[in-house]
Amino acid sequence: MKHLGRHVLAEIYGCGFDILNDIRKVEEIMVNAALEAGAEVRECVFHKFSPQGVSGVVVISESHLAIHTWPELGYAAVDVFTCGERVDPWDACNYLTSHFCAQHMTARETKRGIIPFAGQVAVNQ
Template sequence: SIMVNAALEAGAEVREVVFHKFSPQGVSGVVVISESHLAIHSWPELGYAAVDVFTCGDRVNPWDACNYITKHFQAQDMTATEVDRGIIDMPRQQVV
């Protein structure tokens, strides 16, 4: 699938894959990776898909996955927002 291949393209280690196809169209699914997940919810009747690429650490490049997905879905438009999640700055102990 495009989502699994996007995870691999980004350098992620795929653990589990679960997708549900809706009738008559659309899909929701998640690719669980060692570094977190990729998720999709699609509305083909609207020509729209919402994708979340969540990675931890610096070994996986989430933008490689985003670009792969955009290319292979042949998206005419793509809007992305990068969100820093988790512990952004580690607290530093003051030396007295």
């Protein structure tokens, strides 16, 4: 079956505190991950929490990359959603894992917008 997009949810562990707690570095790595995957970056919004942590989203023409970090745990929760065939969300996830200096990454992919169902209207009863 054809689908509209691919959505990868990644759990990235064993990352460096100083990387995950630096809003500029996290944004730079996220943008570069999108570019590495072949995406076209549109907008970015990132927020630094106190005492630590960063959340952000990179809006791409093909959908988005989002992150929330727990530097004190060396952990980042990431989702990469891409539409179409041109951009590979796994390229972005692998780039993030490498540039966060992670020790381990687990991820799963979900196909989004299965074509035979895309034109049907859901009815809640």
